[in-house]
Amino acid sequence: MAEKKVRTETATADALPRSAETALLKPWDTQKPRVSVAKAYKMFVNGAFVRSESGRYFQVKGQKEKDDAVVVDVDPDPETVNIPRGSRKDVRDAVLAAKNALGGWQKRTAFNRSQILYRLAEVMESRKAELVQSLVRSGVPDVAAVREVEASIDRAVFYAGFADKYFSLLASQNPVAGPHFTFSIPEPMGVIGVVAPERPSLLGLVSTVLPVVTGGNTCVALASTTDPRTAILWSECIATSDMPGGVVNVLTGFPKELCPPLAKHREVIGIDAWLVDADLRKAIETDGADNVKRVKTHVPMDIEAWLDERKGQGLGWIERFLETKTVWHPVGV
Amino acid sequence: MPSLAIVERGRVSLAYVTHENQSANGNGAIFRAGTPQRGGRITLFEPPPVDAVAVEERAAALGKRSIKKSAKVAGLKLAVAMMDLTTLEGKDTPGKVRQMCQKALRPLEGDDTIGPCAAVCVYPNLVPVAKAALAGSSVKVASVATAFPSGQSPLSVKLEDTRRAVELGADEIDMVIDRGAMLAGDYAKVFDEIAATKEACGQAHLKVILETGELGSYDVVRKASELAIAAGADFIKTSTGKIQPAATPAVTLVMLEAIRDHYYATGRRIGMKPAGGVRTAKQCLQYLVLVKETLGDAWLTPDLFRFGASALLNDVLMQLEKERTGSYQASDDFSKD
Numbered sequence: 260m261a262e263k264k265v266r267t268e269t270a271t272a273d274a275l276p277r278s279a280e281t282a283l284l285k286p287w288d289t290q291k292p293r294v295s296v297a298k299a300y301k302m303f304v305n306g307a308f309v310r311s312e313s314g315r316y317f318q319v320k321g322q323k324e325k326d327d328a329v330v331v332d333v334d335p336d337p338e339t340v341n342i343p344r345g346s347r348k349d350v351r352d353a354v355l356a357a358k359n360a361l362g363g364w365q366k367r368t369a370f371n372r373s374q375i376l377y378r379l380a381e382v383m384e385s386r387k388a389e390l391v392q393s394l395v396r397s398g399v400p401d402v403a404a405v406r407e408v409e410a411s412i413d414r415a416v417f418y419a420g421f422a423d424k425y426f427s428l429l430a431s432q433n434p435v436a437g438p439h440f441t442f443s444i445p446e447p448m449g450v451i452g453v454v455a456p457e458r459p460s461l462l463g464l465v466s467t468v469l470p471v472v473t474g475g476n477t478c479v480a481l482a483s484t485t486d487p488r489t490a491i492l493w494s495e496c497i498a499t500s501d502m503p504g505g506v507v508n509v510l511t512g513f514p515k516e517l518c519p520p521l522a523k524h525r526e527v528i529g530i531d532a533w534l535v536d537a538d539l540r541k542a543i544e545t546d547g548a549d550n551v552k553r554v555k556t557h558v559p560m561d562i563e564a565w566l567d568e569r570k571g572q573g574l575g576w577i578e579r580f581l582e583t584k585t586v587w588h589p590v591g592v
Numbered sequence: 593m594p595s596l597a598i599v600e601r602g603r604v605s606l607a608y609v610t611h612e613n614q615s616a617n618g619n620g621a622i623f624r625a626g627t628p629q630r631g632g633r634i635t636l637f638e639p640p641p642v643d644a645v646a647v648e649e650r651a652a653a654l655g656k657r658s659i660k661k662s663a664k665v666a667g668l669k670l671a672v673a674m675m676d677l678t679t680l681e682g683k684d685t686p687g688k689v690r691q692m693c694q695k696a697l698r699p700l701e702g703d704d705t706i707g708p709c710a711a712v713c714v715y716p717n718l719v720p721v722a723k724a725a726l727a728g729s730s731v732k733v734a735s736v737a738t739a740f741p742s743g744q745s746p747l748s749v750k751l752e753d754t755r756r757a758v759e760l761g762a763d764e765i766d767m768v769i770d771r772g773a774m775l776a777g778d779y780a781k782v783f784d785e786i787a788a789t790k791e792a793c794g795q796a797h798l799k800v801i802l803e804t805g806e807l808g809s810y811d812v813v814r815k816a817s818e819l820a821i822a823a824g825a826d827f828i829k830t831s832t833g834k835i836q837p838a839a840t841p842a843v844t845l846v847m848l849e850a851i852r853d854h855y856y857a858t859g860r861r862i863g864m865k866p867a868g869g870v871r872t873a874k875q876c877l878q879y880l881v882l883v884k885e886t887l888g889d890a891w892l893t894p895d896l897f898r899f900g901a902s903a904l905l906n907d908v909l910m911q912l913e914k915e916r917t918g919s920y921q922a923s924d925d926f927s928k929d
Binding site: 351354358520523524525526546549550 | 918919920921922923925
């Protein structure tokens with residue numbers, strides 16, 4: 260550090276006379292080596308990027324891109340990335356944030372939710388190169404990474420379009436015997452916990468989180484452990500997309516540690532978990548029974564299925580975390 | 593310096609009161625309230641200046657203690673027993689007050705080791721309802737009086753308000769000081785009103801609300817605390833709950849120190865009640881730490897320390913249930929009183 264300082268001073272002294280104006284007149288030294296600013300990867304809770312309450316980190320191994328690749332995100336050491344290791348209390352904080360965001364998000368008009376989701380797609384599109392690079396660094400081949408990011412953006416557009424249409428498709432007027440008619444109206448359930456699949460790390464997260472929030476729920480998502488960095492990058496897209504803070508919260512860490520408090524938390528009313536570990540799936544189902552959560556556990560699909568527009572998205576995905584309210588109304592009185 | 597007030601036949605004399613900020617009201621170092629009684633003692637209000645940075649620092653430092661497991665449970669149960677469940681809204685109905693009283697009697701259905709709360713705090717009109725609902729229990733009925741929350745009414749109205757509330761059955765009276773007079777430097781008026789209200793209370797306990805959010809600085813808070821204590825307050829209380837900021841750890845610490853200094857000088861124990869702004873179980877444990885560190889264990893009783901709150905109780909109950917069951921609770925599972 261000291262050495263560097265000496266060097267700069269000498270350079271300035273050689274170029275210009277010492278005077279008070281030197282600093283302003285100093286020509287821009289394009290040759291000067293610069294220390295790039297490394298990004299601290301953080302979890303996304305309540306619209307802010309936070310470290311784990313526990314202060315713990317875990318390391319994720321990455322690959323350096325090929326020499327001829329265009330690098331958009333200059334990470335000094337892409338081969339080892341420090342990611343916050345979320346704890347039980349991070350789950351608690353995230354659930355509280357999601358709970359507090361619920362009222363405002365539900366009250367927004369469907370059209371406004373649609374606009375916000377579309378805005379998310381816009382932001383993802385503008386940061387496409389960065390998202391692709393992050394996937395490549397996590398070990399996804401170039402072509403597959405581009406495909407995954409494009410599918411993710413399309414998925415955001417898909418749910419943006421659906422945000423003000425699912426209601427008409429799921430609501431109904433029902434014939435009943437007697438002098439009544441009834442309406443069935445879909446309503447959001449509340450705070451939903453999402454455990455995203457390990458792979459595809461971006462498309463899997465996007466495909467599980469977006470239908471949940473499209474329906475007016477808020478969510479606490481647990482990102483893929485093998486590639487949490489892409490999830491954090493995606494959180495940065497959400498942060499700049501007009502999405503109110505707390506609607507989507509993204510935690511990083513180990514599912515074994517974070518799933519039990521999420522499943523036991525009585526404020527969480529539904530869980531969508533994509534896990535290979537059968538014991539963990541079972542544990543989530545058991546813990547979730549305490550407050551009769553709607554627990555959906557799945558064995559993760561293969562990547563082709565996630566990319567498939569008939570399997571990886573759809574009205575059914577939104578419907579899974581909606582409750583139907585039926586209102587009876589007298590007629591002919 | 594210790595403060596002493598002489599209350600004789602309900603008439604309070606207060607002479608040679610010095611004001612540390614002499615330029616504030618321009619009337620010099622000495623001003624008088626009433627006529628000095630013959631043989632009366634000289635009272636000097638010279639509260640030490642409050643170091644705002646140090647107070648905030650200390651309050652923040654004491655808020656960093658980690659209180660876990662059994663100590664946490666004990667602390668939270670104590671906090672429930674210290675709580676004045678409060679509803680002070682224009683829309684209060686007898687039904688709502690009855691419901692709140694039930695909650696005060698048994699905060700958590702299914703666990704009778706929790707509670708009851710110390711008191712319920714209502715407007716005078718609802719005192720009889722609360723009194724009936726709490727008959728035969730240890731839960732006290734507190735009523736606000738003296739033109740709550742502004743205190744901007746003639747003294748006669750304030751005293752009448754107080755007497756009525758006591759007649760209606762209030763065990764405790766929460767009065768507000770005249771903040772306008774306090775800020776204008778008319779300490780004598782503030783003092784006399786508190787002393788007169790104390791007399792009007794009779795047997796009822798008097799809590800004096802300083803409304804610290806309107807007093808402007810810790811120095812004024814300290815001075816108001818000493819005035820209220822000297823004028824006969826049984827408790828001093830931070831806020832009405834109608835003004836932000838309400839209770840903060842720092843302002844509570846300033847008031848606790850006034851209580852401590854009064855205790856050292858006279859041996860008399862004054863109670864403290866932070867109200868408004870205490871919303872979470874964590875905060876209320878921090879307040880208990882403040883009390884223990886400033887005043888000691890003797891104050892860790894509902895007789896000398898209270899929380900004025902409405903939203904706090906449910907959060908405390910949620911934390912207690914979390915400790916019991918091991919899983920985080922949903923706010924919808926607890927009754928909104």
